[in-house]
Amino acid sequence: MNRKVKSAIILNLLLCVILLVSACSTSSNTSTASDNASTSETTETTQPTERILEDAMGNEVEIPANPQSIIASYLEDHLVALGVKPAAQWSIADGTSVQNYLQDSLNEIPTIPSDLPFEAVMSFSPDLILMDTAGMVEGDKYEQYSKIAPTYVVASDEDNDWRKKLLRIGEVLNKSDEAKEVLENYDLKAKEAKEQLEQEIGTKPVAILWVTAKSIYVPNVNLSSGAVLYGDLGLTAPQAIQEVSETGTANWNALSLEKLAEMEAEYVFIVNGKGVTKDELLQDPVWAGIPAVKNGRVYEYDKQASWLYTGAIANLQMIDNVMESILK
Template sequence: MYRNSKFSLSVVLLLGLTLMLTACGGEQSSAPGNGESQNSANSTSEQQKSGNSAAEQPSERRLTDAAGHEVTVPANPQRIIASYLEDHLVALGVKPVAQWSAKGGKSVQVYLQDALKDVPTIPSELPYEAVMSFQPDLIILDSAEAAGGDKYAQYSKIAPTYVVGTAQNNDWREELLVVGEVLNRSEEARKALDEYETKAREAKAKIQRQIGEASAAVLWVTSKNTYVVHEKLSSGDVLYRDLGLKVPDEVEEISATATANWNPISKEKLAELNADYLFIIKSTAITKEELQADPIWSGIPAVKDGHVYEFGADSSWLYTGIVANGKIIDDVLGSILPQ
């Protein structure tokens, strides 16, 4: 009887121990941090984080343009029309759905065609039907004049339309930053600008080491007139502000009352032009030798010393922007520095 009681007690103890081990095993297999259950928990957590991150990304932004319009801009527009602002788009790595053109599509910004050669053209006047045919999701107009009358109302029916102001038009750096903001690429715009400033600073130092405080002028020669660049606009801004070349008195005098990038220069003023270096953009078949033989030109110091450099109207010299100006710097260095 005692033996049987002892045996029964042993069975009870063994059974209790088995139950305890089974329970512990069950708790261990279902606890976080073990095997498949832990992976499932991590996956759920990552999905929640990803979902929250996506929810934090806005699908659109509200901006106020230079004309005072509140514009709802797509966060990442894909079909952009920004006529005559393509220099900035190229600098930011953005390809528009259509590019500026004139003369029935025959005239485009040639210096940008490495990036835009496959982009169809749109007339510079931006006819509504032409704009609509490209189905843009964002339109950027380069000036208030482009949005005058009922134009803005018509364009804004097609797509969100942002107007860049006149002040920005006259300062390509500011215009680049504005376009960068509209396209949600402000960081890229500032990086591109920093790289340009470094390039200009290094070029200026090379030029000053080579020719010191020499003066220079840029002339655009057509079949009917000769124009001089404004000292603070277009290629004048590059030569005088960025590269530190001296402004001739005649250029300074004309620029004082001018508002256009390029302004007519009289034959009398041309004959008096005191420029050590001359950069000529030609829109005519006249040769450099013919110009130099002309008594009006022959008295210019740059002509006397053979410091005359020619570029075609398809070069970047008639335009402005970070791409255009970078090419102008290359042209100046290639012209006046020893090869």
């Protein structure tokens, strides 16, 4: 009995020691590896245009002078707006699902899984990695990504201000002027559209409804497509959407169907993810009381369109959609 216990303990102590030793030896190797990496980086610092910028998490990031291969998953909108092609683009489901609305520009860019596995990132040999939010590098993944390439975290949390993001990315890519220009152009276009819409529909309420199999979502008036239509284009949100926005913090919040039935919207934009056609949807008696439905002012866009995204390109497309629908 005793011997049995003893041998078991010894065996396991041995195992632990082996693990410990292997861990120690490998970690010392790691440090040499990173030493190598940093020496190779210091040779690059001699180039005059390389800069050190502080990112949203407070990391000092050495930005290469002229990055050629950039990975900026879910930030592609901003890159496209600045005329930069990324090395790989955000995707899910083995690259079969991408951000459709950007495919005019990103058609030939290979895909990378949205969770950005280290080895997948590495296979593109990027020289700059842009991370959308701090959540993507949770668990000190930052350290590991930055061993592949300088890694810059754009926003500290789920920050929905795309203007700030665009300006920051412009700064990182040495394209601050271009970023400002994009914003100016956007504001100009939004202002023109706003004036036209003001003449056309005044303060008649306009609703955005994302229709899924079981529920209906409305955007917060200050976020996502709500910010574009109710902010930039100055449209009036129906009572129910304003009410939901007061406490609903997410980009999109579920709307009670009773509130939908009572909605006083004169114009309705449907982001359709339901699998039924607009006509079938509008036959539902719950929808029948909405003024927009009575007057035939319901416009439908697929959920693959830019309505569920945010960024200069996405928002411009949304504005185009609104104009072509309402001023038709």
